[in-house]
Amino acid sequence: MKVILLERIGKHGHIGDEVSVKDGFARNFLLPQQKALRATEANRKKFERDRSDIEQRNQERREAAAGIASGLNGKSVVIIRQAGETGQLYGSVSSRDVADALISDGFTVSRSQVDLANPIKTVGVHPVPLHLHAEVAVSITVNVARSEDEAARQASGEDLTAINYDDEAAEQFAAGQAEVGSAATEAFGDEE
Numbered sequence: 001m002k003v004i005l006l007e008r009i010g011k012h013g014h015i016g017d018e019v020s021v022k023d024g025f026a027r028n029f030l031l032p033q034q035k036a037l038r039a040t041e042a043n044r045k046k047f048e049r050d051r052s053d054i055e056q057r058n059q060e061r062r063e064a065a066a067g068i069a070s071g072l073n074g075k076s077v078v079i080i081r082q083a084g085e086t087g088q089l090y091g092s093v094s095s096r097d098v099a100d101a102l103i104s105d106g107f108t109v110s111r112s113q114v115d116l117a118n119p120i121k122t123v124g125v126h127p128v129p130l131h132l133h134a135e136v137a138v139s140i141t142v143n144v145a146r147s148e149d150e151a152a153r154q155a156s157g158e159d160l161t162a163i164n165y166d167d168e169a170a171e172q173f174a175a176g177q178a179e180v181g182s183a184a185t186e187a188f189g190d191e192e
Helices: 023-030 039-070 096-105 147-156 169-188
Strands: 002-005 018-020 034-040 076-080 088-093 120-122 122-133 136-145
Touching: 002 023, 002 039, 023 034, 034 039, 039 122, 039 136, 076 096, 076 120, 076 147, 088 136, 096 136, 120 136, 122 147
Parallel strands: 076 136
Antiparallel strands: 002 018, 002 034, 088 120, 122 136
16 A cells, blocks of 8 residues: 655655555554655645655654653663562563553653563663664663662672572581581591
8 A cells, every 4th residue: 555654654665755555554553643644646745745844743742752762761670570580571571561660650651662673681780772763763771679678789780580598598508518528538437
């Protein structure tokens, strides 16, 4: 289907471009979201008549997105979830969770703007790209942890997915090995 784009659409084109797209993409996304018009003679005339208004509206949206992006660039968000000892989450962190965390921090972001290819399923620090406008993209850091303390440790660079023994457990192990050694010496005596 041939359409006239009313805003920049990824790899398809810019405002005013007449492009061919798959029928389903046009009917289910571009036309209902008012991102394009069917390429008819009447719509071409309408587009040329309203072109300055469309470009001005796009410019305003881009500036609003750039303002939000300046506050978000390099931002870190902490999400607390339950996880096993190996760091595997008992659920997952989706784009909705990331958007909700940003909204609770006072940013205006919809979940469709969070470009999370697959849900996050492990604890750790994960980079997540956001596409606030077709021409404005920014990346944030999502820190998924089991507790606030763990999130702070992860933020400082500690890898909590590796198995770490507590100092007490290491001391108990060493003491246990010493006892085994002394018991063996008593049982078998010194063979010299």
